[in-house]
Amino acid sequence: MTNIVIFGAPGSGKGTQSERLIDQYGLHHISTGDVLRSHMARGTELGKIAESFISQGQLIPDELMINILADVLDSNPAATQKGVIFDGFPRTIPQAKALNELLAKRGTEVHAVIGLEVDDEELVDRLIKRGQMSGRSDDNLETINKRLTVYHSQTSPLRDYYMTEGKYKAIEGKGSIDDIFNAIKKSIDQVSR
Numbered sequence: 008m009t010n011i012v013i014f015g016a017p018g019s020g021k022g023t024q025s026e027r028l029i030d031q032y033g034l035h036h037i038s039t040g041d042v043l044r045s046h047m048a049r050g051t052e053l054g055k056i057a058e059s060f061i062s063q064g065q066l067i068p069d070e071l072m073i074n075i076l077a078d079v080l081d082s083n084p085a086a087t088q089k090g091v092i093f094d095g096f097p098r099t100i101p102q103a104k105a106l107n108e109l110l111a112k113r114g115t116e117v118h119a120v121i122g123l124e125v126d127d128e129e130l131v132d133r134l135i136k137r138g139q140m141s142g143r144s145d146d147n148l149e150t151i152n153k154r155l156t157v158y159h160s161q162t163s164p165l166r167d168y169y170m171t172e173g174k175y176k177a178i179e180g181k182g183s184i185d186d187i188f189n190a191i192k193k194s195i196d197q198v199s200r
């Protein structure tokens with residue numbers, strides 16, 4: 008059983024690689040972006056709040072986001088027994104600390120953090136292309152630039168946080184999807200138990 012955080016800037020390929028990891032390792036996938044978009048699509052109260060932050064390229068406030076994740080874990084008790092791939096969470100140091108606590112309560116921990124490293128120029132390129140196809144309201148140039156600024160100021164400090172914990176595995180995120188996936192597998196197979 009292995010819990011993995013897949014970590015990287017918007018457009019770094021977290022979603023794509025998560026899908027492959029689920030197939031390969033039978034992990035339970037928790038994507039906080041998907042959870043929020045599902046609320047937005049259903050027009051729930053939470054969805055309306057999420058929309059106001061996401062459309063501005065801002066993060067959902069930590070306290071709310073941590074409660075949402077706790078709910079997701081509570082409603083999927085089998086997830087942490089099977090092993091989880093956390094995609095899009097944590098995005099801040101307080102979220103990382105909360106995740107440690109939530110997993111400790113369930114007798115487990117984060118085993119590895121896969122960091123997909125891609126330069127900004129490539130990220131902007133990818134997100135603009137995705138915006139044209141997916142129609143995601145936050146994949147337009149103005150919001151993309153805001154999301155990258157937020158990533159560098161609030162999320163990228165997690166790299167050092169997890170390096171200090173000895174859990175960070177840097178993966179070159181540019182190249183073929185298969186090559187990237189093989190590099191991820193190698194890292195995970197070293198920590199799997």
Ligand code: ATP
Pocket residue numbers: 016017018019020021022039040041043060061064065066067068072094095096097098102145154
């Ligand atoms: P990807 O390229 O893998 O889709 P992304 O960063 O473009 O990654 P999501 O992870 O789907 O997209 O997140 C979309 C938006 O949802 C974020 O820009 C943010 O506003 C909000 N969000 C998702 N997860 C969190 C979180 N853990 N904390 C705060 N806000 C979040």
